[in-house]
Amino acid sequence: MVKISNIKVYENIADNKIIDLVIKKYKINSNDILNWHIVKKSIDARKKDDVHYNYSINLELKNENKYKKFEKVSKKILPNIEINNLDKKIPLIIGSGPSGLFAALTMVQNGLKPTVIEQGDAIEKRQEVVNNFRNKGMLNPLSNVQFGEGGAGTFSDGKLTTGIHSPFCNKVLQEFVNFGAPESTLYLAKPHIGTDNLINIIKNIREYIISKGGKFLFNTKAIDFNINDNKIKSVICNNNGNIFEIPATHVVLAIGHSARDTFFKLYEKGILMEKKNFSVGVRIEHLQDSINKAQYGTSTKLKLPPAEYKLAYHSKTGRSCYTFCMCPGGVVIASSSDENTIVTNGMSNYLRDGKNANSAILVNVTPDDFKGDSPLLGIQFQKDLENKAFVLGGSNYYAPIQRVEDFIKNKKSEFIGKVKPSYLPGVTLSNLQEILPRFVSNTLIEGINYFDTKLKGFSDPDSILTGVETRSSSPVRILRNNENLNSNILGLYPCGEGARICRWNNVSCC
Ligand SMILES: Cc1cc2nc3c(=O)[nH]c(=O)nc-3n(C[C@H](O)[C@H](O)[C@H](O)COP(=O)(O)OP(=O)(O)OC[C@H]3O[C@@H](n4cnc5c(N)ncnc54)[C@H](O)[C@@H]3O)c2cc1C
Numbered sequence: 001m002v003k004i005s006n007i008k009v010y011e012n013i014a015d016n017k018i019i020d021l022v023i024k025k026y027k028i029n030s031n032d033i034l035n036w037h038i039v040k041k042s043i044d045a046r047k048k049d050d051v052h053y054n055y056s057i058n059l060e061l062k063n064e065n066k067y068k069k070f071e072k073v074s075k076k077i078l079p080n081i082e083i084n085n086l087d088k089k090i091p092l093i094i095g096s097g098p099s100g101l102f103a104a105l106t107m108v109q110n111g112l113k114p115t116v117i118e119q120g121d122a123i124e125k126r127q128e129v130v131n132n133f134r135n136k137g138m139l140n141p142l143s144n145v146q147f148g149e150g151g152a153g154t155f156s157d158g159k160l161t162t163g164i165h166s167p168f169c170n171k172v173l174q175e176f177v178n179f180g181a182p183e184s185t186l187y188l189a190k191p192h193i194g195t196d197n198l199i200n201i202i203k204n205i206r207e208y209i210i211s212k213g214g215k216f217l218f219n220t221k222a223i224d225f226n227i228n229d230n231k232i233k234s235v236i237c238n239n240n241g242n243i244f245e246i247p248a249t250h251v252v253l254a255i256g257h258s259a260r261d262t263f264f265k266l267y268e269k270g271i272l273m274e275k276k277n278f279s280v281g282v283r284i285e286h287l288q289d290s291i292n293k294a295q296y297g298t299s300t301k302l303k304l305p306p307a308e309y310k311l312a313y314h315s316k317t318g319r320s321c322y323t324f325c326m327c328p329g330g331v332v333i334a335s336s337s338d339e340n341t342i343v344t345n346g347m348s349n350y351l352r353d354g355k356n357a358n359s360a361i362l363v364n365v366t367p368d369d370f371k372g373d374s375p376l377l378g379i380q381f382q383k384d385l386e387n388k389a390f391v392l393g394g395s396n397y398y399a400p401i402q403r404v405e406d407f408i409k410n411k412k413s414e415f416i417g418k419v420k421p422s423y424l425p426g427v428t429l430s431n432l433q434e435i436l437p438r439f440v441s442n443t444l445i446e447g448i449n450y451f452d453t454k455l456k457g458f459s460d461p462d463s464i465l466t467g468v469e470t471r472s473s474s475p476v477r478i479l480r481n482n483e484n485l486n487s488n489i490l491g492l493y494p495c496g497e498g499a500r501i502c503r504w505n506n507v508s509c510c
Helices: 015-025 098-109 123-136 167-178 195-211 260-268 288-296 377-392 404-409 438-454
Strands: 002-009 033-044 052-061 092-094 115-117 215-217 220-228 231-239 242-247 251-253 273-275 278-287 312-314 320-327 331-334 344-347 356-365 399-403 427-429 464-469 476-478 492-494
Touching (some): 002 033, 115 220, 123 331, 195 215, 220 260, 260 377, 278 288, 278 377, 278 438, 331 356, 356 438, 377 399, 404 438, 404 464
Parallel strands (some): 115 215, 251 492, 399 427
Antiparallel strands (some): 033 052, 231 242, 278 356, 278 464, 312 320
């Protein structure tokens, strides 16, 4: 197989027709082509007068000797995950977010029949409860944007970018395609799935796991852990008030970073954890058109997808400010999981065709920002901020918002300008500086001003800030042994965001 890289494309051509252009440009005899596929497609908009698509493709050719000028490559083989040393007992997985679902998928692919317990609803019902919160401000603390089948990222942009270089990344992308994501997920430089697609994909993964003998118990919360002789023996569960015990010697703890009561229970039971750095801030919304103009310029004739950005700033104070989880053409979504709190995040559908672009702008918080030894202090820090945002918003799940110009001037906003906030169930004009720690406000202002020098219009006076964004990463890490993947309790395997071990996109790349 050979690879042709750096194929610049200045016309609007469908991906499946790119081969015609390649045949012409590189003088390939079409009869020699046995097979071909796109390996990478990205947009190069570094020079506004030279915006183009950039493709790399792999070709299997007859008479390969004729094409010596092309780089030879070998077929990519997806890594196999083999599960050894697990006895025949049924493994138990707590949590059906990406880490729990992929653990279950891998187990059934290896002939095991796991049980997955999830405190929230199955995806079909979960859509309803999320809509109830967005439209009527009715929060279900067990099933919401953070909790339920598919986990925290189900109502998201479904960005599948990461800074890690692991062969398993390709396996994850391939599984998404197997279960319904578009083929382009495999080759786009920055693939994303969108909430609308994710919902069906998650359902397909669940149905496959069940067809292979796996089991799902929704609305079932792990409330206690029986540990004997430093080994996990069973998990106590609560299903709508019905308390029962599941004996289990292999338990995957895929609880995410927001199940605060479960963290407290695990700490009480002696599971080792430590506090860690995290970030807090606000969501910013711009008109998507302004971002497109800033990123692509105005001269290109190409039909380009809604533009993205990713920016970072390092203050002389030692703090950093960065944009995170940018959602082109998306909405700011109410992501509370505790009563009397406001939490923001972002979501888009596959087409990303909404009017606004949004992203988090965050400032780093370190364990030195709160005194004390408990590893759970960061959770309290987040929660205090979320409670203050709730009160500032009017104590009715309306989020506090502010125009960027007013935020910089430290004065309450009195009107909304050309950027209309997308947050539901509603918003309240506020002064976010009243609730943010001083170091966060100051670093945000420095960051916003600096970002405007990189992305024209970032500090547009009418851009909208919505508070508060607190759950970009876990303030706690459950410790695990890197060799056997156990926590300090044998048979209890922390994974995913709660253990802060793996993440679909990490701070340095989203
Ligand atoms: C709105 C939003 C948008 C996001 N957008 C993106 C994005 O575009 N790209 C990206 O890579 N990341 C995104 N993220 C982050 C991403 O969702 C998380 O990194 C990811 O979901 C972590 O996966 P996880 O399986 O470790 O945990 P989670 O997804 O948090 O799943 C944990 C699950 O465990 C359940 N659980 C917890 N405790 C218990 C218990 N005691 N008993 C039973 N069940 C329990 C929870 O209900 C939950 O469903 C987004 C997050 C949000 C909230």
